[in-house]
Amino acid sequence: MKRILEVKNLTKVFKKANGESHTAVNGISFDLNEGEIFSFLGPNGAGKSTTINMVTTQLSPTAGTIKVDGEDIQSSPINARTKIGIVAQHNNLDRGLTAHENLLYHGRYFGLSKHESETRAEILLKDFGLYDWKDDYVKSFSGGMAQRLKIARAIMHKPAILFLDEPTTGLDPAYREILWEHVLRLNKENKTTVFLTTHYMEEPERFSDRVAIYNKGEIKAIGTIDELRKQIPSESLIYLKVDQTSELFSKQLSKLGTVKSLKVVDEKNYVIYPNESKKALTEILHLFEQSKTQLENIQLSSTTLDDIFIHLTTDEEEK
Structure with a gap:
């Protein structure tokens, strides 16, 4: 089975204003296989978002290695980014563009043709209930609308790995199901690997192949839900x-x-x-x-x- 993500001894230490150090991620190691749905679960402040920021090239690690599709991301960050889609917790949409422009720009940036970008943007805007607002600037969007657009943007280029950092927060049940419909389609048709963090436990129970339980910067256990259940x-x-x-x-x-x-x-x-x-x-x-x-x-x-x-x-x- 092809390894799409390899993380070895990943560590992140932050320096506080008073000169003290805080270890947010403490030497974790794990691998993801192509086409796997993997859930990364932990309490708030456990270091999940810090881990995602490192494996998606947004934050440099203090120590350790990360490989995407066999390539070290620190050596080839641009190439790694072409294979990654991210739904972050914070709103990182371009507020000076319309919803339609956000998707078109993203598609073109990741190598889609103009026609393919237009076609895919139209489909996603309709599916996520944003078509009537496609020409509105994102700065006018509510939190739920922005979250739906973030999800549509992340899957525009059909990434090899899709990182979903609490993606369904603020979504009503209908749009949660639409999200998972698209994610599962990508997973099945494109063998897209999914890396999920969430506080809705029914999502990893329904969809995940494996789950990692994460706390205080360390992986406490990793495996299928049946394997983890044996630890109770x-x-x-x-x-x-x-x-x-x-x-x-x-x-x-x-x-x-x-x-x-x-x-x-x-x-x-x-x-x-x-x-x-x-x-x-x-x-x-x-x-x-x-x-x-x-x-x-x-x-x-x-x-x-x-x-x-x-x-x-x-x-x-x-x-």
Whole structure:
């Protein structure tokens, strides 16, 4: 299988104003195959956008190598850019051009003929509900309209790798489906590799071949969802919402015989990994009868990608 992206020991260190250093990306390595849909998931501030900025030639790494289609991007950045499409989080459209001009300029820049650029621009403007505003300047567009135009622009030249950095933020469900219709068509017909970051967990669950869980500048796990699911301590989970988490109550929970382990998600929420879910529910409810901590909600469920994400990106209380 052809490797379209190869990342080795990628590192980015930023210097703060006070002279201290902050390592945003800490020596990560991964490969993407041609035609793969790959999701890169992590909490805000984990370093996802910094990673995307480096692999798309927008930011120089402190250390490590990046190859696109076998070529080092630091040696051949212009060639790498011809193979890349990007939907960034920020609005990087040309506000002094119309929607139509934004797409035409992008298509011509990436080598499409005038006729092909015109034809593809017309199709994308119609599909993304922007045709009636094609001659309006982008500076007048709402956030949702600008996001749709960013997506249309990124796929104009049918890139070898499409980077989608939280692309569906601000889109209604109908346009989310239109986005994925186009992305999946490119993926199938052109073998376009897709690199996705998102907070909508149903998207990687529906579409991804592999998922990487990323936190604090490091890849915590990578694989198919079934492979990642094996890292969860139990097949079922118990969610607890309380009035206020506390160290004392956490210790009481962790000492229950039916609890393998637990995680404190935030000031009100726990995730429990039980040995036996039904017995664990009974023990937990009995504990609340003896505790000053008030129960607001309790829920038993099978493991999902959300659960995998929480398990790998939050701290665990040891029993």
